[in-house]
Structures are given as C-alpha cells and as structure tokens.
Amino acid sequence: MRTLALFVLSLVLAASAAFVQGPAGQDPAALHARTPRRLVIRNAMVIYGNAKPAFGPVDVVVDAGVITAVGPRAGAGGPPADAVIDATGKYVMPGMVNTHMHWHEERAPGVPQPIQYERNLYLASGVTTARELGGNLAKTKRWQKESHDHTIISPRIIAFTRPSMGKLLTPDEIRQGVRDAKAAGADGLKLMFLDRDQLEVVMSEAKALGLPTTTHIGVEETTAKDYIELGVTSIEHFYGIGDAALDGIQNFPADMNYTNEFHRFARAGELYAQANPDKLRAIVELMASKGVAWSPTLSIYEASRDVTRAQTLPWYRDYLHPSMELYWKPNLDNHGSYFVGWGNTQEVRWRKNYRIWMDTLRHFGLHGGLITTGDDAGYIYSLYGFGLVRELELHEEAGFHPLEVIAHATTNGAQLLGLGDRLGKVRVGFTADLLVVNGNPLDNLRLLNPAGTDVVLNGQLTCGGGVEWTIKDGIPYHGPTLMAEVREMVAEARRKTGTTTP
C-alpha cells in the first residue's frame, strides 16, 4: 500500500512539475535510433514478463545493449548515462514477440508498399522480434542480418520457410526440400498441405537437421493429432485442432468448394461448433503434455465475426496504406478478402466459433500449454502491429489476466523461439528489448495501440497511451516519430495513387 501511495504521489508531483526544469532536465535525453553506450530508464514501474506482478518505481540500466541493473536508483552509481528516459508514470515491459507475421512490399498488384512502413508499424506497436512464416527467404535473411547489424530500423527477424512443395514427391525429394530450406538459411519450417506419409518424412528430416517446425493445418488428411504425435514445435491458427476433435469429418454441404474463399472461410466458422467438446479438451491436453505451443492468431479472423467494425477502424484514416486498402476490397481473388455476400448468419456462426475457440485456448493454458501471440497482419483488415495489440486484447477476452497476456507476448514468445535465456524478461543479463509505455497496460491493454487510445488525464478525456519508446538491443526508437513517418509514407502513397482518405 505504501509503495502504491508513493507511486501515486510521484505521479501527481510529476504532472505538476512537468514544465519545471529540474535536475532531470540536465540529463542527456535518449534520441531516436541513436545507440547509447549507457541508457538509464528512470523511475519506471516494471512488468517483468513472466506474469509476476508489476513492481517499482525502479531504474533500468542498459550497458551496450544488455540490461545490467534493475532497482531503486540503480542508475545513480557507476559511469554517467549518455541517454536517459524519464519513465515517471510509465511502465516498462519486455519487447513483444510476434510469432506469426509476413513481410510485404506490395499488397494490391502494382502498388508498392515500402517495407519501412511495416517495420515502423511493428516497432511502434512494441514488436521487437518478428517471426516470418513464409515469404521471400533470401530477402528476409538479408533483412535479418541488417536488423542484427542495426543498419536498418526493424524488429529482430526470425525466418521460417515452407520447404519447396514442388519437390514433395518421393521421400528422397521431400528430404531434399527440407535440406534445401536448411541450406538457404531457414531458421525453421512452416508446414502445410501435407498427407501423413509426407509429413512423417518432413518431420524426421527436420528433426535430423535440428529445424523447429510450425504448421498451418488446413482441411486435409492430417490434423493436429498427427502433428503432435510427430513432434511439431507449434501450431498456428485453429483449424487442425478443431478438425482433430470432430466425430468423423466436418458436415460440409454438397456444393462446398475449398478453392472458393467465401465457402472456405464461412464454413471454417462452423468448425468448433461441430467439434466434440470432450475431444477438443483432450486434444489440447495432449498438445500441452507434449510441449507443442499454440499461436492462435485470434485477431486475424476477427473481421469474420464483425466485418463492419473491421472495415471502419479509426486508425485507417492516417495509417492505412493504399496498397493494402485496395487489396482488402472484397474480392475472391485476393487471399483473405472473402467478404463477398458475407452476412449476419456467417457472423453469428463465427461468434459462436470464437467463444468455443477461446474456451479451448483457455483450457490449453490451464493445462500448461505454451501460448504465444502472432498477428498474421496484412490480410483480412488487420494492420501490422495494430493486429498484434488486438491479439493481446482478444487473449484477455479468452479469459487470461493481462499479466498472463503480456507473458504470452513476451516470455512465451521468446521461449518458443529458443531465445528464452536472453529475451522476454526485464532481467539483468538479458538483451535490452524493452518498451516504455505511456500508462499501465495491465489496466488497459489498448494503451499499447500505436495510435493511442482514449484516456482520462487530470480529469480530461484525451488521446493518450501508446508505446513511447521501443528499445531493441539497447537502441531506443521513439514511437511517435515512427508513427509520424508512417503518416508521411501513407500521405505520399495516396498522392501518387490518387486515393483519398478512407
């Protein structure tokens, strides 16, 4: 109680002293994208990352990109800092791990989308590590190195790839496809569209090469059960888990055509209602017991339960690139733009699907399953970074405490990527991937939204929140600066394409 009272008092003092130049005013301020030798974040409340309660206020000291001290006045001793962030009234948490994303340089054909647009949006949303699940591997590997060397402004990159599908014919060719992926530098494999015999070969070769695996299971011969048995590292989305819990197969109507995305996505929204509830619980218990992680990507399908909401999000005005705006227009030729004749009936079914899906995810978590957060943005009205913050909000809706939700996005993500010994916690000796949040995200996860959100400050309703600083490898990136650059990129692209504000 006393700590809380002191903290509240410090907030009041900070607010009233905001325009007074105190001793803090002589500190060298952190500068956007400038590498400091010693960075001190002063007077912060800390969300550690593994779901233990927040604590503080403390200083967080970073030397050469590594957290070297966390404690009251920890920044007071030792050599002077060459960059200081005053975090009074703010919360510091680990940088977030997006375990399912794609890099895009174009969405609508012929309308380029600068890659920096996506990088800025992710960083400004607090993403410091991004796992791409399928893309242009050679390009992503180059960006991975440039991000590692800090020659570009970007989250840290992990590159998973799909082994060449064209060669998946004989067992030898399948093995060769996996070896080729490894030789090309893949950090792991994304698997989809495999029959059981093919999957057995892929998994045995991946294990032999030490490649982690994840899967997007469609409606096919294999389900989550096959992947769990064969030791997959993680499962994306929801389909294969629901499919493993059906009595028989899903009750598709006679005119079902899987190529037609309206059919495909509308019927996907009926899957969990048709699944056997006992089998659903059993399959995720098996998954948890075998150590298979789940990146549910709840946010990427959300338009299916309320397309009007998805089409009218307020941040499109300043931040929606026209390449994506055009791509998202309902059109069965564009993956994920299946809202052609979408109606209330489909949405009602999807809402029911979500309730069961979320309960299943919660059951998985209660049985010790490792849950991570991915946004899969760039499709289905999900904007990079905004989608990840929405993912956190939906994890709360699924029944998780905000502390647990932040653990999903930080500690768990790092653990899934095999980086849990250096990322995902505000811990001495760990890499300084840190966020300085304007306010307490445990009180409202929406504070992480890079466009900010409604907050009450000094009795006034105003736009606040947002990630003030995203620190990656000890380098601070200023959220509002990143977002101002995004606004300029969008405005310029609108001028070039002759599109107007949506």
Ligand SMILES: [Zn+2]
């Ligand atoms: Zn994806």
